[in-house]
Amino acid sequence: MSKHEDADLILKLYDLRREATMREARNWLFTFNPTSVQDIIDVLLGEHSGQPVLEEARALFGNPDFLRNLQTLVERIPNHAETISAMRERMKKFAEMRAERVAKSQSATSAS
Secondary structure: OOHHHHHHHHHHHHHHHOOHHHHHHHHHHHHOOOOOHHHHHHHHHOOOOOHHHHHHHHHHHOOOOOOHHHHHHHHOOOOHHHHHHHHHHHHHHHHHHHHHHHHHHHHHHHHO
């Protein structure tokens, strides 16, 4: 990259920082303090996990380009479809394991 292109990129990144969505995301990231793997799983399966609902979100906001750059970045990952699918399956298994653990804990508590 030339110095001009470098400077242009820095200015674009600076502009992105001022967008409300980016400020909200940055604030969330700074307050996210996971204390367990389950905290991370809850986020990946929760409202902050955008890939499964991307088209729905674009329709809801009336913005066909909503998160387009993030989608482009993710799609550059080699075998991204398989990687994301495998990750979702792992997250489902983790959620099932947690549900089983909670059920066992509740069962033990009510038996006492």
